[in-house]
Amino acid sequence: MDVSGRTADGRAGPRTYAVTIDRPPAEVAPDGKLPEPVARLGPGVAVTVRPAPGGRGTELVAVLCEDEPGPLARLSARLVGEDRRAAVRIALRQAKQVAETGEVLR
Amino acid sequence: MKALCWQGPDRVAVERVPDPRIVNAQDVIVRVRQSMTCGSDLHLISGRFPDMQPGDVLGHEFVGEVVEVGSEVRRHAVGDRVVVCSVVACGRCWYCRQGLPSCCDNGNTNPEIAELAWSAVPAGCFGHSHALGGFAGSHAEYVRVPYADHGAFRVPDELSDDRAVFASDAAPAGWLGAELGDVRPGDVVAIWGCGAVGQLAARAAVLRGADRVICVDLVEDRLALAEREIGVETLHCARVDAGAELRERTGGRGADVCVEAVGMAPPRAGTRGGRLRHGADEPGGVREAVHACRKGGTVVVLGVFAGYVDGFPLGAVLHKGLTVRGARQHGQRHIPEVLDRMRRDELRPEYLATHRFSLDDGPRGYDLFRDRTEGCVRVVFTPDGR
Numbered sequence: 001m002d003v004s005g006r007t008a009d010g011r012a013g014p015r016t017y018a019v020t021i022d023r024p025p026a027e028v029a030p031d032g033k034l035p036e037p038v039a040r041l042g043p044g045v046a047v048t049v050r051p052a053p054g055g056r057g058t059e060l061v062a063v064l065c066e067d068e069p070g071p072l073a074r075l076s077a078r079l080v081g082e083d084r085r086a087a088v089r090i091a092l093r094q095a096k097q098v099a100e101t102g103e104v105l106r
Numbered sequence: 107m108k109a110l111c112w113q114g115p116d117r118v119a120v121e122r123v124p125d126p127r128i129v130n131a132q133d134v135i136v137r138v139r140q141s142m143t144c145g146s147d148l149h150l151i152s153g154r155f156p157d158m159q160p161g162d163v164l165g166h167e168f169v170g171e172v173v174e175v176g177s178e179v180r181r182h183a184v185g186d187r188v189v190v191c192s193v194v195a196c197g198r199c200w201y202c203r204q205g206l207p208s209c210c211d212n213g214n215t216n217p218e219i220a221e222l223a224w225s226a227v228p229a230g231c232f233g234h235s236h237a238l239g240g241f242a243g244s245h246a247e248y249v250r251v252p253y254a255d256h257g258a259f260r261v262p263d264e265l266s267d268d269r270a271v272f273a274s275d276a277a278p279a280g281w282l283g284a285e286l287g288d289v290r291p292g293d294v295v296a297i298w299g300c301g302a303v304g305q306l307a308a309r310a311a312v313l314r315g316a317d318r319v320i321c322v323d324l325v326e327d328r329l330a331l332a333e334r335e336i337g338v339e340t341l342h343c344a345r346v347d348a349g350a351e352l353r354e355r356t357g358g359r360g361a362d363v364c365v366e367a368v369g370m371a372p373p374r375a376g377t378r379g380g381r382l383r384h385g386a387d388e389p390g391g392v393r394e395a396v397h398a399c400r401k402g403g404t405v406v407v408l409g410v411f412a413g414y415v416d417g418f419p420l421g422a423v424l425h426k427g428l429t430v431r432g433a434r435q436h437g438q439r440h441i442p443e444v445l446d447r448m449r450r451d452e453l454r455p456e457y458l459a460t461h462r463f464s465l466d467d468g469p470r471g472y473d474l475f476r477d478r479t480e481g482c483v484r485v486v487f488t489p490d491g492r
């Protein structure tokens with residue numbers, strides 16, 4: 001699904017996530033309105049919508065603006081099911097699947 | 107319902123599992139008529155291919171009858187006899203639209219596992235590792251088929267189940283081998299592995315006009331079968347030096363196209379595979395294919411590998427100017443043509459289904475298939491034993 005989110009040197013802290021959706025920007029974000037799963041992420045996530053080169057649709061880029069949690073905070077976040085980074089990745093994938101296929105494959 | 111399940115390395119058993127139900131609106135439920143073994147299952151059963159879970163239902167090559175359709179399914183109705191592509195793909199993403207459905211962006215429900223292993227997410231697969239979505243397989247009475255409008259194909263009335271079941275995976279895989287090799291009239295094509303995939307690649311090469319096709323294996327009856335049924339030349343690689351023999355047969359040039367249809371070697375005694383990141387497999391047939399290929403030729407890898415291989419002859423790839431290509435089959439693109447060729451009797455792979463068992467005898471079927479005894483090439487399971 002190519003939701004990339006790694007730092008160049010492979011360290012733990014991906015904060016930028018991107019996905020390419022095979023639909024035109026006007027369809028992915030009509031009048032600038034973000035797709036539902038991404039809009040639901042709320043504050044703390046800055047989302048950019050831009051056309052992909054070569055007619056490949058739309059690039060949706062999400063930047064997680066929070067400070068990178070330390071390993072312990074991350075573990076506890078995971079345990080209470082609030083891993084923001086996972087949430088961003090999942091939201092991007094869901095937005096892509098809904099735009100391309102009409103539903104999220106379970 | 108009953109289903110043949112993976113229980114752990116080298117252990118399969120028939121279990122009772124819940125009936126599948128429609129989960130997505132684009133699903134159908136298929137009542138299985140025939141479900142067939144594949145070399146890929148051996149990698150899974152041995153534990154060499156990681157991310158299997160005890161209780162996973164095996165099987166990905168099947169024909170059956172549609173018994174339930176989701177509300178968004180347009181091309182299928184209850185009662186349709188269908189062959190289903192082993193690859194789960196959406197049919198509408200960029201990769202699907204490029205004719206690369208096994209690279210589909212939307213067919214895998216476990217993207218995290220796949221991304222870690224292969225730095226990208228390929229399409230899903232029935233009856234396979236959770237790295238490919240963990241979709242329940244077809245060695246069962248019923249199976250859920252996602253994206254049914256794109257992955258299930260109605261079988262023409264004049265085609266038997268026995269023939270059509272090969273359109274699920276083995277025939278499109280062989281077809282892809284010849285396509286990726288861009289086999290042309292006049293070519294000499296060498297193929298490692300004389301299982302169903304290798305033999306169907308050989309047949310595809312013949313249909314594309316190859317001048318000579320040479321199949322390499324170490325199982326006597328499989329070589330004899332390929333000679334008799336496809337009219338190819340063969341090489342027994344445990345008896346002769348296949349590389350030297352191929353050079354000689356090609357006037358010193360090497361084969362124009364080499365297709366590898368072997369995959370991961372069985373585990374060596376005392377080792378247990380199942381790692382995607384660490385620990386490497388032997389490239390086996392791939393290495394021989396690279397050495398036997400002529401300068402500027404193409405090596406096609408159809409055999410399944412999980413992660414890394416050691417001892418890959420990269421120097422030969424560079425200095426001989428080779429093209430190396432690999433892919434899981436792209437059945438969503440090839441199945442219509444495969445069915446058409448089957449209808450015209452140009453593809454008659456049913457001779458490869460050497461054994462037929464009731465699903466209840468699944469474990470015995472896999473023993474026979476793994477050991478390649480009694481001339482076994484493929485085993486077909488039927489839920490009711492008929």
Ligand SMILES: NC(=O)c1ccc[n+]([C@@H]2O[C@H](COP(=O)([O-])OP(=O)(O)OC[C@H]3O[C@@H](n4cnc5c(N)ncnc54)[C@H](O)[C@@H]3O)[C@@H](O)[C@H]2O)c1
Pocket residue numbers: 143144145146147148149275276279298299300301302303304322323324325328343367368369370390391407408409410411433434435436483
């Ligand atoms: N790319 C795809 O889409 C696709 C589809 C189906 C299967 N596969 C893979 O293709 C491979 C073959 O599948 P199959 O169902 O024909 O399997 P199979 O196990 O029936 O056949 C493999 C054959 O390779 C032979 N072999 C082993 N070592 C060899 C060597 N060094 N040189 C030559 N032959 C050798 C074996 O004797 C056997 O006949 C498997 O790895 C399977 O996972 C790939």
Ligand SMILES: [Zn+2]
Pocket residue numbers: 143144145146166167192275276
């Ligand atoms: Zn298969």
Ligand SMILES: [Zn+2]
Pocket residue numbers: 195196197198199200201202203207209210211212213
């Ligand atoms: Zn797709």
